[in-house]
């Protein structure tokens with residue numbers, strides 16, 4: 001699915017081809033909540049890095065979070081891109097998966113499909129005031145789901161392989 005996105009002030013615009021465009025995965029970790037999810041979580045989509053086209057690159061900032069894994073502090077491999085003028089979170093790129101880029105659903109202007117099911121992840125790190133929906137189509141995961149964005153989309157018949165590099 002072709003996606004167009006932008007920051008709030010309009011200095012950064014981007015487009016990409018998404019293989020996983022359904023905003024079903026809500027991440028409640030503190031990095032997502034503080035940098036991109038005022039409501040308690042952020043939603044990442046899956047797209048092909050090679051198709052990412054950016055206008056206004058000069059305004060991009062990159063944030064690499066310091067995290068503590070089992071007591072050992074390190075810098076996250078994920079690079080969170082945002083607009084340095086208005087602060088909008090735009091996408092995450094992690095060189096561990098060099099062909100992928102993960103746009104934030106909140107930055108996308110193209111109308112996204114509504115998810116048939118929602119997966120709530122990293123609930124171990126959720127803020128205490130955040131209430132997680134507990135409906136029939138809500139799935140709860142303490143840390144990371146076993147299914148990748150691609151696998152979830154395939155299972156629901158929503159995978160979009162066009163544009164695969």
Ligand SMILES: [Zn+2]
Nearest residue numbers: 007009083086
């Ligand atoms: Zn901006």
